Amino acid sequence: MTDPGLHVGSNADRTSTVRLSGEVAASGIAAVRAAFESAGGSGPLIVDLTDVTYLDAAAVDLLLEVAADRGLDLILGPGCAVFPVVRLSGLDRVATLR
Numbered sequence: 001m002t003d004p005g006l007h008v009g010s011n012a013d014r015t016s017t018v019r020l021s022g023e024v025a026a027s028g029i030a031a032v033r034a035a036f037e038s039a040g041g042s043g044p045l046i047v048d049l050t051d052v053t054y055l056d057a058a059a060v061d062l063l064l065e066v067a068a069d070r071g072l073d074l075i076l077g078p079g080c081a082v083f084p085v086v087r088l089s090g091l092d093r094v095a096t097l098r
Helices: 026-038 057-069 083-089
Strands: 005-010 016-024 045-055 072-075
Touching: 005 026, 016 026, 026 057, 045 057, 045 083, 057 072, 057 083
Parallel strands: 016 045, 045 072
Antiparallel strands: 005 016
């Protein structure tokens, strides 16, 4: 497994978007958690999973934690490889899907 790609950006509406790419797994979860914690802004955290190829249980648990603590909007582009994981894990019931 490789570490995921990370990009944190601020939006005009005072929210933050974290764009992830590659494999998001336990081996790189500390970096993802740090990116989520550094993302300021008001309202739910926006996480773009469009370019993510793999989500393991540690990544799902982190996303569920963010949804409970802060609120979560997930961006899933067309043909998103991890959409089935989002559905099976229940993330689609606790996050807003875009």
